[in-house]
Amino acid sequence: AQKVTQAQTEISVVEKEDVTLDCVYETRDTTYYLFWYKQPPSGELVFLIRRNSFDEQNEISGRYSWNFQKSTSSFNFTITASQVVDSAVYFCALSEWAGANSKLTFGKGITLSVRP
Amino acid sequence: NAGVTQTPKFQVLKTGQSMTLQCAQDMNHNSMYWYRQDPGMGLRLIYYSASEGTTDKGEVPNGYNVSRLNKREFSLRLESAAPSQTSVYFCASSEIGGVAFFGQGTRLTVV
Numbered sequence: 442a443q444k445v446t447q448a449q450t451e452i453s454v455v456e457k458e459d460v461t462l463d464c465v466y467e468t469r470d471t472t473y474y475l476f477w478y479k480q481p482p483s484g485e486l487v488f489l490i491r492r493n494s495f496d497e498q499n500e501i502s503g504r505y506s507w508n509f510q511k512s513t514s515s516f517n518f519t520i521t522a523s524q525v526v527d528s529a530v531y532f533c534a535l536s537e538w539a540g541a542n543s544k545l546t547f548g549k550g551i552t553l554s555v556r557p
Numbered sequence: 558n559a560g561v562t563q564t565p566k567f568q569v570l571k572t573g574q575s576m577t578l579q580c581a582q583d584m585n586h587n588s589m590y591w592y593r594q595d596p597g598m599g600l601r602l603i604y605y606s607a608s609e610g611t612t613d614k615g616e617v618p619n620g621y622n623v624s625r626l627n628k629r630e631f632s633l634r635l636e637s638a639a640p641s642q643t644s645v646y647f648c649a650s651s652e653i654g655g656v657a658f659f660g661q662g663t664r665l666t667v668v
Contacts, residue, residue, distance in 0.1 A: 488657070
């Protein structure tokens, strides 16, 4: 069964600090997809990144970067020089490639608070 | 661009009442999902439908039923609401392995 663990529940940092959000996943499939979503205080869910299991290249998008390591089943998310607008709940998610039985499973989320 | 539309946005029910949450997507996605979000519990999958005509239980299906009416629509029904079903409900759609798009959420309170 697929599972996503976000061991950190709440993180508080001061603006301009770097912060890393951890994500560990479990799956029996060799083909799967990993995601990060952001939920700001307004409540909507915003897609940040999708990564397939065959692409272990790290990705950088502005102040955001993602480190995918199959050897440790981790897909960690780093925010560099955090800003108050980064305050949100961040979810890691996993979708196995299981044809008609594919489903999207989320971790419990990490609440990030960035203080001015 | 409508994306995923779910209704209603807010609802208050009395214990034992029934209601149906509606969800429709206009992206021609095969997969649709219903999640509930509770403090500290993340997004838990209630039911999902990988394609038109199929539905499967997720992590927390008890007390709910679903209908995949057609490719666009996926409804969630509470037959006899209980206070434990007070939550925020999200509908989502995607292609298999693709990015999931979410509705705005329904805040349901059962008193």
